[in-house]
Amino acid sequence: MEGGVDRLLGLDRRHVWHPYASMPGVHDLRFVESAEGVRLRTVDGDGNRRELIDGMSSWWAAIWGYRHPALDAAAHAQIDTMSHVMFGGLTHEPAIELATRLVDLSPNGLEHVFLCDSGSVSVEVAIKMSLQYWRSVGMPAKRRLLTWRGGYHGDTFHPMSVCDPDGGMHALWRGVLPEQVFADAPPGGFDDEPDPAYVESLADLVEQHADDLAAIVVEPVVQGAGGMRFHSPAYLRAWRDLADEHDVLLVFDEIATGWGRSGAMFAADHAGVSPDVMCVGKALTGGYLSMAATLCTPRVAEGISQGDVPVLAHGPTFMGNPLAAAVANASLGLLGTVDWRGEVARIEAGLRAGLAPAREIPGVRDVRVLGAIGVVELDHDVDIAAATAAAVETGVWLRPFRNLVYTMPPYVTADLDVATICRAVVAAAQAG
Ligand SMILES: *Cc1c(COP(=O)(O)O)cnc(C)c1O
Numbered sequence: 001m002e003g004g005v006d007r008l009l010g011l012d013r014r015h016v017w018h019p020y021a022s023m024p025g026v027h028d029l030r031f032v033e034s035a036e037g038v039r040l041r042t043v044d045g046d047g048n049r050r051e052l053i054d055g056m057s058s059w060w061a062a063i064w065g066y067r068h069p070a071l072d073a074a075a076h077a078q079i080d081t082m083s084h085v086m087f088g089g090l091t092h093e094p095a096i097e098l099a100t101r102l103v104d105l106s107p108n109g110l111e112h113v114f115l116c117d118s119g120s121v122s123v124e125v126a127i128k129m130s131l132q133y134w135r136s137v138g139m140p141a142k143r144r145l146l147t148w149r150g151g152y153h154g155d156t157f158h159p160m161s162v163c164d165p166d167g168g169m170h171a172l173w174r175g176v177l178p179e180q181v182f183a184d185a186p187p188g189g190f191d192d193e194p195d196p197a198y199v200e201s202l203a204d205l206v207e208q209h210a211d212d213l214a215a216i217v218v219e220p221v222v223q224g225a226g227g228m229r230f231h232s233p234a235y236l237r238a239w240r241d242l243a244d245e246h247d248v249l250l251v252f253d254e255i256a257t258g259w260g261r262s263g264a265m266f267a268a269d270h271a272g273v274s275p276d277v278m279c280v281g282k283a284l285t286g287g288y289l290s291m292a293a294t295l296c297t298p299r300v301a302e303g304i305s306q307g308d309v310p311v312l313a314h315g316p317t318f319m320g321n322p323l324a325a326a327v328a329n330a331s332l333g334l335l336g337t338v339d340w341r342g343e344v345a346r347i348e349a350g351l352r353a354g355l356a357p358a359r360e361i362p363g364v365r366d367v368r369v370l371g372a373i374g375v376v377e378l379d380h381d382v383d384i385a386a387a388t389a390a391a392v393e394t395g396v397w398l399r400p401f402r403n404l405v406y407t408m409p410p411y412v413t414a415d416l417d418v419a420t421i422c423r424a425v426v427a428a429a430q431a432g
Contacts, residue, residue, distance in 0.1 A: 101332045112296050220270075251277040289324035
């Protein structure tokens with residue numbers, strides 16, 4: 001396009017809707033020219049060029065950074081073969097390989113894979129699977145969902161209904177969103193003993209609603225966009241027991257936590273628990289392309305396939321997209337060859353050391369680290385503009401929200417860069 005960055009930013013402000021934004025745009029935007037390794041090359045409105053270390057992995061997806069040779073090669077090779085072909089009545093190697101890899105890597109018992117285009121859609125599919133399962137086995141009254149507060153499952157309507165009622169703006173959507181059953185947010189942190197009274201309250205809720213519950217839907221171990229909170233894996237075992245006892249399906253949303261982010265391949269692995277249905281997305285393609293998947297057990301698949309309507313009536317236009325599948329295969333391939341556990345543990349140690357000084361800042365309520373996730377929670381909402389400016393001044397891209405300044409760096413972030421990210425988080429928490 002013609003014109004300088006200034007002109008482009010002007011066009012953007014007039015025409016382009018950004019996440020959680022109003023129109024015309026009022027936000028301070030940085031223009032990205034290119035990205036490589038863990039660095040974004042940006043230009044601001046004044047024409048100043050900068051290299052920023054990406055502390056966000058592009059919303060937790062770019063686990064290998066940018067322009068990774070293996071992922072680039074997979075994308076180029078697939079473009080030279082075919083970029084896309086419809087999935088109804090046709091199939092292809094990238095999708096078959098991906099589904100097989102997903103089954104191999106995921107917790108035991110998950111054997112069937114529905115490929116879809118985004119995390120929110122994969123949660124829609126998980127909910128549709130759960131509701132249709134109970135319809136098919138003759139229990140159509142089981143159509144509500146149970147979750148805990150503090151969760152996030154996407155921005156389309158049914159996933160929104162299981163997001164935290166405040167964070168998901170349920171008041172705005174009263175009368176539109178289906179009304180689900182909410183437990184309190186899980187108490188304590190990752191290392192804290194589970195609270196027996198809390199587990200008891202979960203048991204009461206499941207028992208009370210068992211006749212109309214289709215599924216329990218939760219993010220295991222890490223509640224991400226709902227508040228970046230960690231909880232004891234023991235609660236997942238409690239959910240599994242309660243689901244079995246009261247005949248309710250268990251859905252784990254591993255869209256944020258999957259692929260090693262919390263230090264285990266899946267957060268469910270911390271608990272040794274398998275769900276009946278599992279969603280993955282975000283880092284599935286190493287952050288290159290939009291793709292997600294919903295996995296389920298043979299029990300769920302067979303239940304649906306033996307019902308009156310023996311098909312799962314869902315089929316996105318870009319289902320199984322070969323280009324995205326090829327890059328996902330390359331990314332999952334790297335998980336097989338790179339010592340990601342070692343890298344995530346190395347980053348975890350760096351975050352623990354580097355974020356510790358944040359504890360001394362007035363207004364900081366908590367500092368927590370799990371795997372390659374570092375969070376500074378303030379006792380007030382962050383001044384996003386001031387916090388972002390402080391991070392950028394340190395040479396780092398961060399995107400705080402609500403009262404949280406956090407980082408989820410790519411697994412390939414070197415120790416010095418992790419230290420710089422930590423300094424930026426501390427500076428942002430101080431400024432914001
Ligand atoms: C990001 C996210 C989603 C939604 O995924 P999109 O690809 O943005 O639709 C759902 N669940 C969790 C846990 C997420 O982190």
